Amino acid sequence: MIKLGTIGTNWITQQFVEAVKLSKVYDLTSIYSRHEQTAKAFADKNDAKEYFTDLDAFFDNGNFDTVYIASPNSLHFDQAKMAILHGKNVIVEKPAFSNQKQMAQIQELLDDHPDVLYFEGARNIHTANFHAIESKLAQMQTLQGAEFTYSKYSSRYDNVLAGEEPNVFSLKYAGGALQDLGVYTVYDAVALFGMPQEVAYFPQLVRTGVDGKGTAILSYPEYTVTLNFSKVSNSYMTSEIYGLKDLISIDDAGELRKITYIDENQHQQVIGSTVDQNPMLPEAVDFARVINDPTNEQNRKDYAYWRQLSMYVNKLLYNLRQDAHLYFVGEQD
Structure with a gap:
């Protein structure tokens, strides 16, 4: 144990x-x-x-x-x-x-x-539904980008509106929408498409100085990926990955509860609908698998991949903040 x-x-x-x-x-x-x-x-x-x-x-x-x-x-x-x-x-x-x-x-x-x-x-990339996206994406002959949306109103924003500064909306504590819900969309993008060549971030700042919501544009050689996320508003838009005439539809870029493939004739096939008893269970199981048997060849490969992916996501988050001139307390020193 x-x-x-x-x-x-x-x-x-x-x-x-x-x-x-x-x-x-x-x-x-x-x-x-x-x-x-x-x-x-x-x-x-x-x-x-x-x-x-x-x-x-x-x-x-x-x-x-x-x-x-x-x-x-x-x-x-x-x-x-x-x-x-x-x-x-x-x-x-x-x-x-x-x-x-x-x-x-x-x-x-x-x-x-x-x-x-x-x-x-990063719980989303460990789920069966995310792996279903990866498998279907590998079968698509043409890729023309994606749009990922993850927006949920935070009850802590009520505190901001009341004149307070909770941790998740504080520059002192490295808060903001990009650092919270935005991370899920960044993980989606990097895990599925790799690191972009150029990035741009357009934040909407709230009273405390952090980004309450924002849109990030990730530029790849042949397409762009758009990330939308917010802690000050709700959205029920689906996320999509675009092929030529086909696409993958995702109910929610953070929760990944239902994944649907829509072919060129508009026929819909649900390729992922696994809802775990606890959304953090898949990552807990994955981490335990590596901790308990770190020398296993597959575990070593998975661990190296997750560690590298974490570094890529960290770099991309930082680059997005740099583009928007968004700094946490002490960083400009």
């Missing part, structure tokens, strides 16, 4: 904890939160054996070998660094790190600690 520690006690951590319980290959042992009441409540709710309010004590004394990090974005780098230096495998929520400098330092640390494994929690 993989002994799991967690940093963060929000809803996404709870969802991941429930996913690992369904996988039956993890044992939740250790909880970290800055506040004792929150840490104890989360530990009690999920039957964790211990909790900590001091991060050094968590890493020095916690009985776990793998840590799941779901703190505010700006804290990911320091916490992942601590984990690697303590010999802990790292599962860090997307976006893993805020810029390329941080990513480069983490990669150097991983090279210096070859027994430590690193994963970025």
Whole structure:
């Protein structure tokens, strides 16, 4: 069993904890939160054996070998660094790190600690429906680009409208739409089409200075891919990948609940409709497969691919922000 520690006690951590319980290959042992009441409540709710309010004590004394990090974005780098230096495998929520400098330092640390494994929690690319897209895409003779949309109104935006600055809408904590829902669309694009030659980002800023919504244009040699995402409005538009006369229709670029192939005669074939009991279960199972057998040839290939993909996504996110002159606190220094 993989002994799991967690940093963060929000809803996404709870969802991941429930996913690992369904996988039956993890044992939740250790909880970290800055506040004792929150840490104890989360530990009690999920039957964790211990909790900590001091991060050094968590890493020095916690009985776990793998840590799941779901703190505010700006804290990911320091916490992942601590984990690697303590010999802990790292599962860090997307976006893993805020810029390329941080990513480069983490990669150097991983090279210096070859027994430590690193994963970025990009749940969409691990699903059966995403693999169905990959398989059908490989069969399409002509490709003419795509449009991916993932927009969901955030309840935290109500706080912004009320004059507050929650973490997900704060430059101090590396927040904003691109760093949240936008990451899913970026993963879709990079995993399916590779890195673009040029990028442009057109953000709509909110009062706190972050992008509440935005449109990104990714330019490839023969086509473009458009990404639309928002935390300040809802959208129910489908996402599409264009062939010549055919296309792949995706109900939602983040959730990927239903994938339909529409041929040149407008005949529709559902090629992906798997809805997991927990949307984070496929990634939890994939990560466990590699952690439990890292020398297996297929596991080594998958791990190398996910690690490289994480670096590409980090670079693309950073390039998009650079194009829009969107900087987090401290970056321009």
